[in-house]
Amino acid sequence: MTITTKSPPEAELEARITGTLQRVFPGIAGLLGQRRFKLRLGHTEFEGGTGKRDYVEGRADILVVHGEDRLAVLELKREGLPLTADDEAQGASYALLARAPLVVVTNGTETRLFQTHDMARIEGSSIEATELASRISIAASAAQSSVSGAITHDIENGEISCLRNGIAEPITWAIAEFLSHNVPGADRDVWVDDAIASNSLPLMNRLAQALTHLSQTTETSDWAEKTLNEKLRPALAGHPQFH
Numbered sequence: 001m002t003i004t005t006k007s008p009p010e011a012e013l014e015a016r017i018t019g020t021l022q023r024v025f026p027g028i029a030g031l032l033g034q035r036r037f038k039l040r041l042g043h044t045e046f047e048g049g050t051g052k053r054d055y056v057e058g059r060a061d062i063l064v065v066h067g068e069d070r071l072a073v074l075e076l077k078r079e080g081l082p083l084t085a086d087d088e089a090q091g092a093s094y095a096l097l098a099r100a101p102l103v104v105v106t107n108g109t110e111t112r113l114f115q116t117h118d119m120a121r122i123e124g125s126s127i128e129a130t131e132l133a134s135r136i137s138i139a140a141s142a143a144q145s146s147v148s149g150a151i152t153h154d155i156e157n158g159e160i161s162c163l164r165n166g167i168a169e170p171i172t173w174a175i176a177e178f179l180s181h182n183v184p185g186a187d188r189d190v191w192v193d194d195a196i197a198s199n200s201l202p203l204m205n206r207l208a209q210a211l212t213h214l215s216q217t218t219e220t221s222d223w224a225e226k227t228l229n230e231k232l233r234p235a236l237a238g239h240p241q242f243h
Contacts, residue, residue, distance in 0.1 A: 016076060016108070017062055024074075024104055024111060024126050030066055033074065037063040039097040048094055059087065063098055071132070072102035073116075079108045088112070092119050093177035101139030102127070115139060176210035180220050192227055196235045208232055 017033040025031055036049040049061050058081055062074040073095040075087045083105050091103040095116040102122075103114040111125035117139055127135070179188050195203050211232060214224035 013060060013076075017060075017074070020074065020076060020104075020106060020108075021064065024106070024113070025064075025071075025132065026126055026128065028066070028129050028132065031071070032065050034063040034065055035060070037098065039094070048098070059090075061090065061094055063094070063100065064102075064104070069136075070098050070100040071136075072100050072104050073098060075103070075105040077105070077107035081107055083107055083110055083112060088114065088119065089177060090181065092116060093174060093181060096174035097178070101136050102132075172206045172209045175206055176213050179210060179224070180214055180217070189227075192231060196231060199235075204232065204236055208236065 013035075017035075021031045021033055034049065036047055039048045049063065058078055060074075060076040062076055063070060064072040064074055073091045075091040077083060077087060087105045088103065091105055092114070095101075095103045101116050103116055103119070105112045105114075106125075113122035113125065113127060114120065115122060115135055115138065122135075178191075192207065195207050198204075208228070211224045211228045214220045215228060217224075
């Protein structure tokens with residue numbers, strides 16, 4: 001009689017993380033996949049990542065690190081499940097907040113690689129050490145370019161991003177992504193209240209850009225419009241107006 005056993009989800013997840021890192025980043029030693037990690041948005045810190053239950057239900061969010069460096073966010077789908085645009089958006093949102101230059105989305109059969117700052121697809125399903133170093137350099141240059149190329153207004157203690165930039169800035173786009181998804185361990189209403197309570201004009205200005213964008217989308221439009229009108233615009237009324 002032959003007895004077959006299946007690996008429990010915990011062991012399966014750990015094995016898949018290890019195997020995926022070896023396959024996607026061949027020859028790069030010392031990589032670790034963190035299943036729980038800290039993210040900061042404004043003054044709010046929350047925990048990102050995944051637990052065993054998340055993986056059982058379909059997808060794990062993993063932060064790939066090398067020493068102190070955050071290299072990528074890995075969206076690891078269960079085998080047999082299709083990759084979706086939502087998987088890519090979730091990875092991009094986490095990667096922007098984690099300041100990781102790459103997003104990897106895979107179900108084991110199909111692998112998609114992206115550079116975080118503009119979510120441009122990277123050809124192939126793996127990345128060698130030399131190209132990884134190049135991508136990190138590109139990400140650093142893109143981050144600087146996004147700041148220097150944005151329209152700004154001078155304020156007493158520095159400058160703020162112009163509302164006409166929309167969500168073009170990576171951090172503003174990340175705020176919009178954060179507010180449009182149910183992120184475990186984070187309450188978007190509490191985060192908005194904390195952002196307003198900080199009285200930080202740069203943060204509230206980016207929040208206004210993100211909410212304006214979301215008010216024009218289907219799923220979050222009512223909440224975003226209400227939050228803008230009832231909370232954020234009254235708070236901004238006490239600050240300098242530029243348009």
